Amino acid sequence: MFARIRAQIPHLCSEGHTGRCGDWQQFACRATSDSQKIGTRGTQRPTWAGSVGQKSVGSNMEVKNVGLRKAALISDDDEFFRLALSSLLTARLGFSDVIETETFDGAVDALSNRSDVEIALFDLNMPGMNNWQNLRTVRDCFPEVRVAVVSGSKARSDILMALSIGLHGYISKGLGVSELARALQAICDGAVYLPSFLPDLPITENEMFAPPEPETQPSEPMGALDDLTSRQREVLEMLVNGMSNKAIARALDLSEGTVKFHLSAVFRILRASNRVEAATSGSRLLGRTRAPG
Known part of the structure; x- marks a missing residue:
């Protein structure tokens, strides 16, 4: 590899x-070289785990x-x-x-x-x-x-x-x-x-003269679907369908904490302050009618 x-x-x-x-x-x-040298100098091969795990280091590396x-x-x-x-x-x-x-x-x-x-x-x-x-x-x-x-x-x-x-x-x-x-x-x-x-780094003219932005910009348009990750879009679709956090977590095999994070990101991108606003905005973006309840 x-x-x-x-x-x-x-x-x-x-x-x-x-x-x-x-x-x-x-x-x-x-x-990488150390991980491929097995037994040549009596050294133990490092363990390089897949996506999560402890990393051992080879004998030639400063530890x-x-x-x-x-x-x-x-x-x-x-x-x-x-x-x-x-x-x-x-x-x-x-x-x-x-x-x-x-x-x-x-x-x-x-x-x-x-x-x-x-x-x-x-x-x-x-x-x-x-x-x-x-x-x-x-x-x-x-x-x-x-x-x-x-x-x-x-x-x-x-x-x-x-x-x-x-x-x-x-x-x-x-x-x-x-x-x-x-x-x-x-x-x-x-x-x-x-x-x-x-x-x-050079300063652009916009950076030099632009006034400070207010913390809230209610007139700014909400985000688009392209602003969402694939997981956030899945969560939004289930929110629009009226599913609870627990049901979304079960359907996507995620923890409720992960679902809450994605909902927070969706709220911020869509500039929604609660689930109803997010679901209403999401239904417009997805081109569907939101499920009742």
Whole structure:
């Protein structure tokens, strides 16, 4: 699996790949290489769990404070980057468990069913991340979790949006291992991390002269179906059909906490203050008549 991923990366690192690997990429390559060396030097093969599980580390990796922290969550559809970041979180920051998901809905399921997640890291360019309101809802529903974006985007608007909705950091994927570890450590320690290049990014004319937006904008149109994740749309359809949270949870095989999260996100996107308003707006979007009751 990882050999296939590496074959698609045109650079050469210390593990023999073609081209040049970035600092954190070499870190992941060493982890991958260690996982394939079984018995050659009497080392034990690391255990790389599927989407959820504890990550052991190989003998060639620098290990610091493993097990001092509880769980971290990575939500990113780039499998190679998840491997690199997971290795960093266990080996450098001491997390004993790293949960990996490749969709936003998967991250919500994990957060709703785990009470030991200390930090959650989200990529902007993955399924379900088509609306900033989703991350805003994560902050509201899981206030004890440190939430940050780890993205390849260097857009000033993305960085400022992350800050405006109350996230605890915005980390560039272009950082090296040491810088990335320091950024994550700062967030875990309670600081808000912003990239050092932010002051150098050009300010657009709209950013310079736009007046501050009011907290509520009742005249702003409600969101569209495209603003919802696939799971949120399923929940909305069942809400429109008059189903209770418990019935929705049973039908989708979710916990009630996960259903409540998705409803909160739907309410925010549709700018609804209660179930009736959400169901009424949802029925218009779905082009159907809402079930009575």
